[in-house]
Amino acid sequence: MSTESIPAPRTVTDTLPSDRFMDREEGWLRFNQRVLELAEDEDIPLLERTRFLAIFSSNLDEFFMVRVAGLKRREATGLSVASASGHHPRDLLERISGVTHELMLRHAACFVRSVGPALAEVGIRILRWNELDQPERDFLHGYFHRSVYPLVTPFAVDSAHPFPYISGRSLNLAVTVRDPRDERRMFARVKVPSALPRFIELDTAGGGRFVPVEDVIAAHLPQLFEGMQIVEHHAFRVTRNADLEVDEDETDDLVHSLENELLRRRFGPLVRLEVEQDISDEVLGILTAELGAEEEEIHRVPGPLNLAGLAQIADLDRPELRYPPMVPVEPQALTSGNLFAAIRAREVLVHHPYESFATSTERFLALAATAPDVVAVKQTLYRTSGDSPVVESLIDAARAGKEVVVLVEVKARFDEQNNIEWARKLEGAGCHVVYGVVGLKTHCKLSMVIRKDDDGVLRRYCHVGTGNYNPATARIYEDLGLFSAASEVGQDVSDLFNSLTGFSRKRHYRRLMVAPAALREGLMQRIGGEIEHALAGRPARIRIKVNSLVDEEIIDALYRASQAGVDVDLWVRGSCVLRAGVPGLSDRIRVRSILGRFLEHSRVFVFEGGGDPEVWIGSADLMPRNLDRRVEALIRVSDGEQRRRLIGLMDFAMDDGTTSWHLEPDGSWTRHTRDDQGRRLVDLQDALRGDRRFRVVEHA
Structure with a gap:
């Protein structure tokens, strides 16, 4: 949108609606949903889709270990203060449970119904034990005795053997055995050694055939429990609180304290229990009781579990199934x-x-x-x-x-x-x-x-x-x-x-804005400056590119800028709690998200300045932790050509002809990949990869 035709200035309201913020946690989950949508996109090379499935799984692990764990800690300590969206920790946990259950099932369905079959069509198969022929089973018998058996330790659970500790993110087998002498049923746990690959490759048919490592172990349970009858076995996985807590005011040696805390990270409270869909009620009951899992923490999904391990498949040497090679140029x-x-x-x-x-x-x-x-x-x-x-x-x-x-x-x-x-x-x-x-x-x-x-x-x-x-x-x-x-x-x-x-205690610099001393103040002043320009009829516009936008004070300032007639373009990769396009509140705010081959990580801030734009780049996202609890630095770009280049990059990303997700007023994200005639929109990353001169402004 051109800044040459400035609309009539508006009136900035003193009060803003109470429902102007979305849940931060749900906003992050919707970001991971966008990652999943890339895995579902059949126009993306197959091994890249496989990698996006792995990234989704890894992202979700971290979400539970940090964000969900933080909510549970607040609830347990009685800090049941409502979030900016108006929800208390218990409400948020219930909402998160519903969304994550939905996304995990969708993720599993993408693998089972789409990516898995597509891999099989090009000769890459992930097989379960019952799909193997005898020569393949013979190969895995040998592999088990050479490479697995020495590492595996079964743990019985009885009066002499308490339920073993299950470390975070470990893959395990819950096993029920029967003693043929007295028909007594017993429970045991077998941990899948982390030193083993997630998928065991078969070399009996020229490669390209893989078996989940837990299937190989499960097939050899009779040798681990010799003389017992294997009644049933099921894979399960636990995610635990992995956020570190170190009181720097109370420690004389930060490094030593951190090392001790890292050892404790493996023993944090449970935040999620993943089980395969066909697990029996009896075994699930044992796991639930022994691990202390609540109903909302239990996630039943089609196997195999831990699809973060698909990164191993995505790394296969099949260049025809990947993005074209990327050769960076020398500046x-x-x-x-x-x-x-x-x-x-x-x-x-x-x-x-x-x-x-x-x-x-x-x-x-x-x-x-x-x-x-x-x-x-x-x-x-x-x-x-x-x-x-x-x-x-x-x-x-x-x-x-x-x-x-x-x-x-x-x-x-x-x-x-x-x-x-x-x-x-x-x-x-x-x-x-x-x-x-x-x-x-x-x-x-x-x-x-x-x-x-x-x-x-x-x-x-x-x-x-x-x-x-x-x-x-x-x-x-x-x-x-x-x-x-x-x-x-x-x-x-x-x-x-x-x-x-x-x-x-230095606060103000020449060309830097530094947090926590003065970055928030500097950004607020510049947003306020754009409001003044708009109300005075001068060119006014804000363009911001960040990974996350969750800071309430900054968001309120952007709402007021929109009300004053300032056009606000926000390019946000991850979590965003701002509501875009709401009449009377944010109707001049557009939010876009771009995900793809490269992880959009840079932070860019552009303030129109009445026609003399000010451009900043740096390390800070718009989150309270970045503005108030971290040392961050933005630097002002002074070279005119470089400023134009960055403004052109921002406008290219926001253009309706560019592939992106658009944030809707109800908080949903809509992916736009084709125009009204069905033609594919321009992929920003592909365009930049092919532009050896990096004259981004030409695309604006």
């Missing part, structure tokens, strides 16, 4: 050879994975490690890969005698152990390692290289990004990064590092 501005000179000449904006992370960010740090004129490196690390060249460059820099300061966020959820190991490795190499700020997670993405240039000036070269310094995810996550040698950026990044490693 044009960095092709001159001298990277530092290029950054000094002009700020460089890079867009991953379309532009190479290896030849930009990795190269930046690798050169810093080896260049004799570099004297110091400062770096934040939130998540990185298992064999990270980023970490190796930091270690090389320290060993070369450079001053290296690394802030490692050891509280990054589900990466705690990995980050502790990296921190100790960095310390061992001589790096100064800091573990963040007490009470806050450090989520900002910053790198600074201090170099004595040829002109004798000690100059700071900075990188401020939207994504983690993780070479593995940089190939599949969409992110932005800005390289700058501008003195004002260098001063800002230096000030921010000083606040992270020392003591500082």
Whole structure:
């Protein structure tokens, strides 16, 4: 929509309706539903559909371990305060149970009726034991004795053997046996060893045939319970609360406390019990009683369970069943050879994975490690890969005698152990390692290289990004990064590092907005500024791209902007609790979501500014935790061409000719893939992948 024709200004109401927020948890589940819709889309390559099934399952595990666990903890401790949507924890748990049951059945149906048969048509079959021929069973007999039997331990349950602890996300068999001597029935549990692959590949028919590992174990139960009669067996799986609780004010050693808490994570309270649909009432009764599961926590689904393991199938070497190969290009501005000179000449904006992370960010740090004129490196690390060249460059820099300061966020959820190991490795190499700020997670993405240039000036070269310094995810996550040698950026990044490693209450910076000190305030001021522009008849528009939009204060400000006549375009990948398109409240707000080959991860904020747009990129989502309980940083993009490029990207995503999901006023999401004539809409990621010049504005 053009900003040249400004509508008549409106009146901003003082009060907003009480039902203006949706449930955050249901909003997240609807995001995972969009992932499932990709698995159901027969126009997507088959192994990619298989991967989306695995992602859905893995996402749902994390949802239960964190979001559902948090609601149950609030309910158990008596903190039964209604959410912004007006629902108490008990109401939300019941609503979540209904939605998750529906989605899990839909997920299983997609595998059983669509993806599974389609895989079989191309020679990839996931077979149950009763579908195998004798040579295949003979092969698996040998496999069991070589690779499974030594790892498996059956646990009997009787007066001498209490019900064993079932660790979170483990796959298990509930087994009922009968003693032929006295006809006594007994219960036992067999855990599927996590060291085994999810699916065992048969090599008797040229490959491409797989059997769930629990079927192989189940077929050999007579050998695990020798002399007993196997009455029945059923697979089951438990999900537990996995959120860590560490009181940083009460611990002298954060790393040691976290390590102890990680050990306890496996023993958190149950939040979900998954069982196969054909489980008997008797066995389910035993599991329910022993595990303390409530009715709403029990999920019956067609087998096999734990379809996150389908990632193993999605990784098969069948390129014809995958997306076309993606070869990132080297950022044009960095092709001159001298990277530092290029950054000094002009700020460089890079867009991953379309532009190479290896030849930009990795190269930046690798050169810093080896260049004799570099004297110091400062770096934040939130998540990185298992064999990270980023970490190796930091270690090389320290060993070369450079001053290296690394802030490692050891509280990054589900990466705690990995980050502790990296921190100790960095310390061992001589790096100064800091573990963040007490009470806050450090989520900002910053790198600074201090170099004595040829002109004798000690100059700071900075990188401020939207994504983690993780070479593995940089190939599949969409992110932005800005390289700058501008003195004002260098001063800002230096000030921010000083606040992270020392003591500082600095609030305001030159080109950065930083949470928790002033980011919320800065965003609210800019939204308010757009309201003033609209009421004065000047160009006014807000464009925002984030992963999640759940902050109530920001949402209320956006509602008021809409009422004032400001056009608000929101590109939200995940959870969104704002109601879009509601007459009188948000009729000028459009919300779009794009999911696909790459995970949309960058955060972009554009404020029209009366005709002189202000553009920011950075690490912060619009959530209370990001604005109030994390160290986050946004950087203002000052280069006019780069601003136009990012505005063009935003407009491309919001265009009706682009494939996306549209948020409806009732909170549902509608996928748009074809126009009124049935022609396919433009896929934004495919378009960017094919645009080697990255002139995104041309698509707007």
